[in-house]
Amino acid sequence: MDISALKAKNPDHWTRACAIRALTLDAVTAANSGHSGMPIGMADVATVLYCKHLKFDAKNPKWADRDRFILSAGHGSMLLYSLLYLAGDEQITLDEVKNFRQWGARTAGHPENFHADAIETTTGPLGQGIATAVGFAMGEEILRARFGKKVVDHHTYVIAGDGCLMEGVSQEAITLAGRYGLGKLVVFWDNNGITIDGKVELSDKTDQVSRFRSAGWEVIEIDGHDPEEIDAAITAAKKSAQPTMIACKTHIALGHAAQDTSKGHGALTNAEQNAAAKENWGWAYGPFEVPAEVKNWWEEVGSRGAADRAEWEERFAALSDSRQKEFTRQQDGDTPKKLSAVIRALKKQISEEGPKVATRKSSEMVLEVVNPIMPETVGGSADLTGSNNTKTGDLGVFDVDSRKGRYVYWGIREHGMAAAMNGMALHGGLRPYGGTFMAFTDYARPSMRLAALMQIPTVFVMTHDSIGLGEDGPTHQPVEHLAISRATPNTLVFRPADTIETAEAWEVALTQKGTPSVLSLTRQNLPTVRREHKTGNLTSKGAYVLAEAEGKRQVILIATGSEVEIALAARDALQAEGIGTRVVSMPCMELFAQQDEAYRKRVLPAGPVRVGIEAATRLGGWDRWLLGERGREAKQAFVGMDSFGASAPAEVLYEKFGITAENVVAKAKGLL
């Protein structure tokens, strides 16, 4: 392509944008891996966005009212790193750029939020950025309504590629954004017509413009290399009451031999071709070299927001002390001091009353006392509000004309919900939780994994957590889903046995700052198994002795959630035969594993035979607790599921699949 016209028309812009292009070529070449074409193709859009519109202060990347920029096409990470380095970010230095994709560098292959303050979210798995951005934009709306426009008033900008838009989650995201009128969300579509396998049309012919319009979006079509068109489009987008998609016709790897080819998508490391590209661009500098004039200009861009920030700080200072404190507490993710008191009070009441309720209902009881004292919570459900019991009376419903509403009807969009919840958590100031059936962990998985990787405390309320769901059958009955979440690093999986444990699990989940939680809750009613009130949070230990053996301790029954009731019944039967039986409730394996060895041995001492009981697959972490101190064939057993479930009433299923006190007793006795 002859790019001389582009250069000639806007020479200054061209040179500034070429700094991004050159740094990208150099870093990818040094790493001998990465993706060159996208940053080169989108440099013009990014340059105009950063220099004319994005509200940010490079030296204070965490300033609360900054605009958020999300690189959904995360493989083009050098676009973001180049921008940050050029603008004077103190973490993404030139050394970091030179260390692109190397051990210990902040400049990972894909942007990861925990490496630098200016990286808003982790992207790479396609579609996640745009879906997470919906949560950022919702968060802004909610906080603006709550704290006022003087304190919260910013935009969320996203760069998404064809890959992002082909992923199904993008449909959930754009229909949510359209439905909820997220006017401050602006998505740039890098319409370069290229994917890894070849031209986009090889696998897709979607009319993206009409697709976005069908979801209620404004759409503006521009030449993605024309700075004036880019500027005008962003200006228009900022005025729109609906979210805006700016379709940017671009050339991947612009000006390089690999331009407009799928080769251009990947790592461009051919020295000759790269030299030719730089010459073509008119970039006469050495590797990683940016002339002072260009760098200075970019640093001015990076410092432009300092004045905005200073003004914002003044406005913030004008808030009452208590409002300031509240805002700061929520931004910092600190839990209000009252939390432990209301949890304790609920536990006391429940231990006295001993209700028989499903733990999904228990969860609602907890939320009824938590939500009024934690205005930062935002609840929701993927169209199962009445089943997940996630909506409490005080929340109000988030909508176009009720932005203070704290309950989101997510529709049948588990994946979009999970991603948007992550976005709220990342935005700051909000603590999102949302529900669906536990089997649909499968739908939400990509975002649940990202929550763990990103170290954010999203809470996934997963109800109907076993064959106890009953007649809806195996498609709706989780079997392997406890294993899925337990196998995921940095994830707390709670399976509480009653309302007391549910309250304790919520308390732990709500005090996390860097770890998501999965609450595994029943459809069916369960008795209150903890009738003696304890002020301490036993669930925070992961496992504890719920019922001690009378006489010589011969058996330890270890159970979670709905199966604790079965363990207690089995204990009664065993004790009646004079067999001393301890019951250990294990609501959170991860927390139990974190206890010191002395505690673990106290709860699970060597000697007695062990039977684990959980209506799920044994592979969900059980071998560790059952096989630990004894030989396999002789001294332990597991009562659970080793197949998919079936469609029938819950009691029948428990009977047919052998998850019964009788079976536990027989197993235990067989081991003695």
Next chain:
Amino acid sequence: MDISALKAKNPDHWTRACAIRALTLDAVTAANSGHSGMPIGMADVATVLYCKHLKFDAKNPKWADRDRFILSAGHGSMLLYSLLYLAGDEQITLDEVKNFRQWGARTAGHPENFHADAIETTTGPLGQGIATAVGFAMGEEILRARFGKKVVDHHTYVIAGDGCLMEGVSQEAITLAGRYGLGKLVVFWDNNGITIDGKVELSDKTDQVSRFRSAGWEVIEIDGHDPEEIDAAITAAKKSAQPTMIACKTHIALGHAAQDTSKGHGALTNAEQNAAAKENWGWAYGPFEVPAEVKNWWEEVGSRGAADRAEWEERFAALSDSRQKEFTRQQDGDTPKKLSAVIRALKKQISEEGPKVATRKSSEMVLEVVNPIMPETVGGSADLTGSNNTKTGDLGVFDVDSRKGRYVYWGIREHGMAAAMNGMALHGGLRPYGGTFMAFTDYARPSMRLAALMQIPTVFVMTHDSIGLGEDGPTHQPVEHLAISRATPNTLVFRPADTIETAEAWEVALTQKGTPSVLSLTRQNLPTVRREHKTGNLTSKGAYVLAEAEGKRQVILIATGSEVEIALAARDALQAEGIGTRVVSMPCMELFAQQDEAYRKRVLPAGPVRVGIEAATRLGGWDRWLLGERGREAKQAFVGMDSFGASAPAEVLYEKFGITAENVVAKAKGLL
């Protein structure tokens, strides 16, 4: 709603459709659970489809050239069961209908393909039906091209609800169908405006008509209660070269007190209201009673296809013997006899040559010899063709003008790909496999689980299966994904160590009839560890002794995939110190668990210390093999991952995360 006009206009149709409505009310009431409103609302569409268009023979539900009917809104299962019972299906009897949702019944809460021949696929998780249908329709195109229109010429009909269309996977499905011009796919959208949480507009305002058009679909909008409009729309849809969406404006729970409400979505069991609804419909019969006249008419509908089938059988008989045999073999899912010979020949060649290649490349080498002798294979990749190595030279590319092509460019649609592959497998006559990065198991999960539940042999080719992926970093590095698939019932997870094991794994996967396989393959090169040719398939045993200890056997190293090389290096080091060390390669835990105890004990005898090595989480089934016969703290160790990975070159990551021969040696010696 006053439905007298509907009744008066088409009295016969009305009565016949009401048989579905009444059976639904009765079955849901008897079960005291289920979903009444959808079958009641879609009874008119279903009646017209079955009586005027659907090509089926109720007594021969598996006839190869039948039209396929897929109830994507699977919660409305009574619609399907009513239709089947009425039309004279011999498996879905009146007794089965009366036993709706009970243990052992074929009439599960959601339709499950393994309960009755006429149930084409398992639905319930929303969006799965429509996405699976894409594979059915592709399968029809491919087989029609291969065997001719006289033998293969049928439609795929889908009923989808708002829930299906809100799920992201529906976008992947409809853009695939649009791109590939699947003109024989017809989707009825049950546009009733209601979800569980309330009106659709509560969470969605998508213009579905323009959304489908943006994906290249024909769209016809009709009154879903007007039999003439329904008939005309289906007639038009059958003529379309593009897939057609028929938007059916309907009333959920038509004529019932719960009509047009979210209550109507669920179980309508109020006796009084139900009686009133039946009176409103003009249905004066007792529970489960269908007057002979109506039943006879429906049975005529059910037998109408018998003549079509007889004609088809004549046409089929006109094929050459070899074509008939080939068609039948492929429909039955039988593997050609030649398979084991070509696998053996490849193994022999490889054991002699000993190439050092990535197992993703090994997989390609296998496919290069398999695809030419198995015309039923259909390969593909979610835009990672050159990375997954799924495309072999002979396949040709499936496209609008090349229907014989056996390679599908799925685009960036892991979920849609997995679902459509399932659809091909369910359709019969095809054996689909498809690739993506293993970390994106997360995106494909809902359909991978369904493959296992549905008992179909879809093959998921998951490459870049560990931190060995390198610089792309933790978003792209699987850690927990072996655990995810291993925890899923009825799934074979293969992690081959070299080309030989890869060939053996493919052989096992390709001979499955009722179990999906996951192939976990490396990005990085691996040596050939099996240099001695064995004709038998050792991988089919799940684990075997790869290298025996010299001298007294003190250590057993158990490893999979890329870590077998590390185990062998560790063995060398240990043997050099005089420590007898056995290496067990364990390419498939599920198959090893299926071996008899004598074999398992022969491979893993008690006595030696054990070290497991796998660049993944220990929770992926390791405790069972490590803790089996010995105490935990004393005698075993695991070398793997207990966190997410990082972005750096693969060798650096193995070093930094301690997955090295040195570490294995140290661990083993520490246990002695």
